[in-house]
Amino acid sequence: MTDQEYRWLLPSAMADPDLPGDRGGGRRRRTARDWIVDIAAFLFAAGIGLLAADTTGSVGNPDVVVFLDQLAGAAACCALWVRRRWPVGLAVVLVVVSTVAPVAGGAMIVALFSLTVHRPFKTVAVVASASLAGALVQAVLRPDPTVSFRASAVASLVIVLLVVGWGMFVRSRRQLVVSLRERARRAETEADLRAEQAQRLAREAIAREMHDVLAHRLTLLSVHAGALEFRPDAPPAEVARAAGVIRDSAHEALQDLRDVIGVLRAPAPVDGSGDDNRPQPTLATLDALVAESREAGMKVTLDHRIDRPADVPAATGRNAYRIAQEGLTNARKHAPGAEVTVTVTGAPGDGLTIEVRNPAPGREVPAVPGSGQGLIGLTERATLAGGRFEHGFTPGGGFRVSAWLPWAP
Structure with missing residues (x-):
């Protein structure tokens, strides 16, 4: 599934508003939910960064290194506000930054989670592997004296797996919601089609009834009226009989027409079988x-x-x-x-x-x-x-x- 296809499938409240190709007039304004989620992500990344900054400051790193770490962490947290527009690029940059600046680790976790939610698994697997490799490089370049390399590697692996697993769960849940909504929409469309077909069948049945009922009566009327027209010298008895047939046929046709109109006005629709409220x-x-x-x-x-x-x-x-x-x-x-x-x-x-x-x-x-x-x-x-x-x-x-x-x- 491409980015644009997934952008189309996601509900409006869940969709990434600034995917490539959606810039300019296609960009969606931030909702209240977007602000809450972005603020929560920023605070989470800042909290993790403060814990990492306290750790780097307590292991005897030079002040300039601590300052640069804090500066990089602050920039990484601020960069999370554009994660909706460039999720892949931001995740890659933060993986590189967190390799040399542990304070940016919290922002990298948030970016990886967002990438997992909004991008296919192939892209996520590449970035997640790079983040795991970066964590191992960080353990070599910026080791923590209180934690062994093996423990640091295992912890990094567990964190990456948890973040990716949670992101995939959220993505699957959203796709399920989209699927259910699409299924409901399809069911509604099919119900409308069935109703339209039922109405069409009802109209056809009524048309057949009207033709079968009225044609018989009106033909009698037409034939006898034509006989009177072509035989004006007919005996009075035949003229009287023809006039009587015309009168009876007109009366019966009017009554049949009233019956059909009564069926049309009845609350119960005709089902196409001809079973209506009048005698058949x-x-x-x-x-x-x-x-x-x-x-x-x-x-x-x-x-x-x-x-x-x-x-x-x-x-x-x-x-x-x-x-x-x-x-x-x-x-x-x-x-x-x-x-x-x-x-x-x-x-x-x-x-x-x-x-x-x-x-x-x-x-x-x-x-x-x-x-x-x-x-x-x-x-x-x-x-x-x-x-x-x-x-x-x-x-x-x-x-x-x-x-x-x-x-x-």
Whole structure:
């Protein structure tokens, strides 16, 4: 991990505000926490330096050496205020200074700790090895008469290991916090995506319902209104029957539209399965659909081979009903007067098959506007239910829609 990558990963309160490349406009102002940490580090380094200065003064070193040691220690402690900007360079300089000036040892420890927290282990290992070597050189150049060389070497090794180990622990903890925050952010993003997908599925389900429900009613209205337009000389009985169908279809379409709007306003969202608060059609209500089409003037033959329609699962029956409804609607629009055959077969375990077939119209049919969304919606409905949907022209010029839906045993 590079310095810039780690700078990006660290939380703002933990990040190094003055890493290379972040100078100028990218520099973060010191927070109250930064001041507390920097003051504590300065006081710790100064305390260690005072203890080392007392030791060097008590072993008979010349006054000028003691003064230079104290001066170097004070400069090293003050230099800690820039450790956030140049952590590697400062640590290297303090390792060299502490080799000849023991008073700078406290500042070197703080710089090594800061380097371990903010830099990769490879850099830390090099500087830590250099600090250990510097401690051994210091034990030779500036020996303490009260401590043996072996004891001094062991103490230096223990201090370096403790500082590096503590720094690595802090670094790992910060990385863990960053990882948890990133995981939480990712989980929140995924939750938003799931919610958006659920809303999209709900909108698609509502769109299918609105098309399936309203298209049937409005097609009845359009066909009979067109008949009145093209046959103004029709017998009064036929005109009255067509007007009655138009009135009933408009009323039913308005009621269906109110039902759909009621679903949209309901507090419980639609889950995409079509299970809302209003009564839903099933396979048992297919006879009523066929009877309604016959009353509207269609010639419909129903071949219902399911002995107990009530045994068909509600979702499967509802999908079969919608497929038959759309097939009758298309036949009414594009093949008026043709006899339509609706066939329903199937058994538990084998699935449910529903087919709507009509021959070619016996006369020229005026062009009826259509977008094909109904067939697209039926394809989506059958696919979501785990089935399949087929449609197309028959050899004689007719049209056929067929769907297979799973029916669990």
